Amino acid sequence: MSGTGGAAARQKAAAPRRGRDRRAQVIPAPPGRQRFETSAAPSAAIVGGGIAGLAAATALAERGVRVTLYEREQGLGGRLAGWPVELPDGSTATMSRGFHAFFRQYYNLRGLLRRADPSLGSLTGLPDYPLRHSNGMHDSFARVPRTPPWSALGFVALSPAFGWRDLVRMDPVAALPLLDVRVPQVYERFDTVSARDFLSRIRFPEAAHHLAFEVFSRSFFADPAQLSAAELVLMFHIYFLGSSEGLLFDVPDEPYPQALWEPLGRYLAGHGVDFRTGTAVDEAGPDGDGGVRVTAGGRTRRHDALVLALDTAGLRRLVAASPRLCDRAWRERIAALRTAPPFLVSRLWLDRPVLADRAGFLGTSGFGPLDNVSVLERWEGEAARWSARSGGSVVELHAYAYDDGGDRRAAADRLVQRLHEVYPETADAKVVHRHDEWRDDCPLFPVGGFTARPTVHTPDPAVTMAGDFVRTDLPVALMERAATTGFLAANRLLTGWGVRGQTLWTVPPTGRSAPLRALARLGAH
Structure with a gap:
């Protein structure tokens, strides 16, 4: 050629x-x-x-x-770098600052990665994005339709945290801006409101607040009370009503x-x-x-x-x-x-496996500082090889916007205790090696x-x-x-x-449905 x-x-x-x-x-x-x-x-x-x-x-x-x-x-x-750490058995593992989801709406990031990997063969899809609350509620995005508005309606229909009665109790006028998000106008309207206050204003159900939208706010390593509502509303557009790519994502296989x-x-x-x-x-x-x-x-x-x-x-x-x-x-x-509050990533190499049906990634709420749990051997080759050799599991815990109280070792210990509540079989496992990584260099969107x-x-x-x-x-x-x-x-x-x-490329810059956009404009007046 x-x-x-x-x-x-x-x-x-x-x-x-x-x-x-x-x-x-x-x-x-x-x-x-x-x-x-x-x-x-x-x-x-x-x-x-x-x-x-x-x-x-x-x-x-x-x-x-x-x-x-x-x-x-x-x-x-x-912030997605990695570095070697030596394990007690003499092998070397790659530590990082923790889990990142490569959503399918990330067109330009994926285009960058295609330079070296045209087929994106290094990314593998996780089958679900499960969420679990300490009150026993579970949410899943595996069966939620990807095309708006059926994505949002499907979430409401399938979520135990968000019933139709909750939908009726919401303030429809306050919620209308979610139907037609525009940038930068979304910042002009909602940057002076916190994410927590916005959800309270529209009377968003408390359980769904914790299970779904708190996941978004925690993606910014910030407490919802400190995060601009504009960022939360934009995320709703990107994942629910603005794009048909859905909320499932890919992760690197190494x-x-x-x-x-x-x-x-x-x-x-x-x-x-x-x-x-x-x-x-x-x-x-x-x-x-x-x-x-x-x-x-x-x-x-x-x-x-x-x-x-x-x-x-x-x-x-x-x-x-x-x-x-x-x-x-x-x-x-x-x-x-400004930077966001400190966050903690604890990675544990355990001497026995977690149960076979545990998800590769689980978002959590109500378990104190614990925001999510990853079982790395479910998708990462390096962890899978260590697991095959040792018979154990490599488990990673995240705590975002974590007030460590000054004793970081004790704070990390508390995170492990929360893991035992989420996955009880880990309480009897011996920790072969543990690496705690504290960072405070993520941007804050106040x-x-x-x-x-x-x-x-x-x-x-x-x-x-x-x-x-x-x-x-x-x-x-x-x-x-x-x-x-x-x-x-x-x-x-x-x-x-x-x-x-x-x-x-980007997701559509405005709401996808003309009737919903018209409804949102009426609410703006």
Whole structure:
């Protein structure tokens, strides 16, 4: 294959693919020539090797930009990175910051992963998304229809936590905005309300509140009382009434580095990306001729552009050390960004298996700090191999927005005690090895915080931003927001250079049903 046909095939392979939803929205790539073909291509520095930074690096490097990617840690993946830990039997396992669901609405993230894995063979689907409350109630999404509005109606019909009487008791006027979510208008209407207060306002059933919507708020590592209701309403749109992809999801069949980031790293290295892992950027600023200067590892280098794709804390540190970067007002906005409360991931290697019918992933509510339980050998090859050798199980526990009270060991012990309530057979198991991972670097989306969030654009046209906390007018969240803003940051730079950018996809930006949209508009008045 050669000539125009080869270029067209490469461009097609590089485009994200939508899933089963025929109404998914395409965001056309900014126009321009296909790529830089000469050695005079510009250079770009990317600070941060997580999803956002990797997406930006991909879009730029595929079009011939000379990319240098700086990452403070030794490996790629950011908050989805992994690292080795030694087990008592002398074997090595890969630890991470915990479970992440790769929903099928994550078109741009999945498009990024297709670069190294065109068929997404490294992802495997879990058969259900079960939820369990301590009062004995269970919810499941396995049989819930995926196409709106039948998805929401099916959930109501099948959920023991949400009966038709509860539907009648809800405040229909207050609930109408759920029928037609629009971005950014959803922030204009609901950013000043907490997720907890919004659910109370519409008289959402308490049991369903805990079983379903608390799952969404906890995805942001935040207490519902601290989370902007706009994010909760947007999540309802993405998963229930805005998309027909449903609430089932995929997970990597090996640890994150092996399944995702090492293959993608090799792909990007083949496109000339210069990876500087284990290298923190100390300072950045303008160089006086339209470019930027980046100091890392004791060396300062000039680049034509800079993409800031750090986590919130890392961004604050770099901006505080870079007094000439962008302008003062922008730097003050960055300094005011907040992080979510600490969270805990405890992974247990047990000497005996959990019961065979235990789900690979279980969301929990009412069990104190315990938010979910994963049985890793159900899908992850590394854990399955250890389980086969030892006869045990690898179980992971999550506690989001966890007030540890100062004694973190005791807090982690309490989490294990809650596991014994959820899966009683684990109470008799010996813990062969346990690793407790505490982190507090996830962004907080506080009530009233939307207008102060940074955008992809900055006051300096040579500097762009990307990340899951970066403001965008597209209906995306969490990992998909990170990937999408990474591509948008690259597109911003490519447009300035006259090069065609990356085509994107999102769930429909408005409600799917014209009658429901009309009803929602009546409620707005």
